Amino acid sequence: MYIWVQTDTQDMLMQNDILLAILTILIVAGTITAAFFIARNYLRDRRRYIEEKEIDMDGVLSKSAMGSLVASYIFRTGRDTPFSLIYIDIDHFSEYNNAFGQKEGDKILDRFSANLRAALPKGAKLGRYQGDQFVAFIGTEHTKSQTIDFANQLKEVAKRPVKVYGDTEIKMTASIGIAFYPLHGRNFKELINSLRIAVYIVKKNGGDAIKLYSEDMEEREGQYVDYYYQIKSAIKNKQFQLYYQPMVNYTQQTLFGFEALIRWNHPEFGVLSPFKFINIMEQSGDIHWIGQWGLETLIKTYQQTKQQFPTIDLAFSINLSPKQMMNEDLPLEFKKLMTRYGMDPKKIILEVIEFALFEKQDTIFNNMQKLRQIGFRIAIDGLGMDYGTLSKLDQLPIDFIKLENDFLTEEEDFVKAKFADMLVEFAQRNKLTIIAEKIENEAMAKLATEHKIDIMQGFYFEKPMAIEALDDYLKEASWKKDEKK
Structure with a gap:
């Protein structure tokens, strides 16, 4: 006996219980093939749905989406295929947030991220790591030297005036770190740790500069970096x-x-x-x-x-x-x-x-x-x-x-x-x-x-x-x- 159930897998995204019931009926009825195809389509559409939710209207990836992108890239291209990450941290952004308010601060970040995206090469991706911090993914088609050039371009783009309250312009700067895979980390988490150390050193020296990560940085500054980012989080969370x-x-x-x-x-x-x-x-x-x-x-x-x-x-x-x-x-x-x-x-x-x-x-x-x-x-x-x-x-x-x-x-x-x-x-x-x-x-x-x-x-x-x-x-x-x- 065969039972054919026509379903809309997009509806299933919000109705897991209904999907489970349908699959149970199909399996009990012996229609394993139909159950397989429905489950496969559901998982495919669910993955696409989640990815779409993690990309904002301007095409900026979320933190988790950027992590997934890096993991997927390593899996598809091989563990030794090089790529680069650039970390962009706006200098003194908490002051702008404090001066103009959270709502206007979010608008500033939107305009800032739009400027960054426009400056990136074709195929590169921009993600908002958290708050006023962004990560750019540069694929293997670009050399290390080109990545450093891109970072310099982003540093200058960060200085472009951004309008608030209509016509008022503010000028910002950014502290930027660069890390290369697999030299500076074997996964997204390790690369981010390396980038944060590099950015902390830039901040410590006044900001508005670029630093390429090296292992000796961790020996000198590693113990302070986590505290620094905890402080940034404390400012945001009003601690x-x-x-x-x-x-x-x-x-x-x-x-x-x-x-x-x-x-x-x-x-x-x-x-x-x-x-x-x-x-x-x-x-x-x-x-x-x-x-x-x-x-x-x-x-x-x-x-x-x-x-x-x-x-x-x-x-x-x-x-x-x-x-x-x-x-x-x-x-x-x-x-x-x-x-x-x-x-x-x-x-x-x-x-x-x-x-x-x-x-x-x-x-x-x-x-x-x-x-x-x-x-x-x-x-x-x-x-x-x-x-x-x-x-x-x-x-x-x-x-x-x-x-x-x-x-x-x-x-x-x-x-x-x-x-x-x-x-x-x-x-x-x-x-x-x-x-x-x-x-x-x-x-x-x-x-x-x-x-x-x-x-x-x-x-x-x-x-x-x-x-x-x-x-x-x-x-x-x-x-x-x-x-x-």
């Missing part, structure tokens, strides 16, 4: 957050404000301090994203706090590294944020850290001057105990000096005490305010008051806290140490 540590006027028992400190809410290792990731972000350039994101987050926190506690007048501070301060566009970018949120810059203290590292940089001094003209108040940290520092401070446009607890320990010697007194006298003469930080106990707090320092912060008053804890802290007036005794 960074600000914690807030109170600054207290110990003499008056009043709250002066909060210092914002960045933390990484790592999915595996929990909350990480900046010592675990700031150096890598400095090297890769992602530190500039922190400045924009951090200030914007701080503004929102200030406005939220002011709305809930309108009678409390608080200052909020945030740290800026020398590398951030070397960005000539920083004052204008910060001014735009103030305007966008209608924020008074005088409520924000920009704390420039590592004074000893930037004292000879004219760009930093100029930026400090511009930021102060906008209305921000400026603090400096990391002075060190150098008497020549006082003459340098006299030339700086600053409002606050952060004093490390080295000067306020129980083992304080005459030299440290003398320097602290001179610093206080200098501050009073120049109408500056000193903030003693890392105060760990009552003895250190009292020693600070002996040096006529009123504003302090440290674990003695409170550890840095997440934004969710601010309300209770303010409601309970937890900074009043005398009421706790």
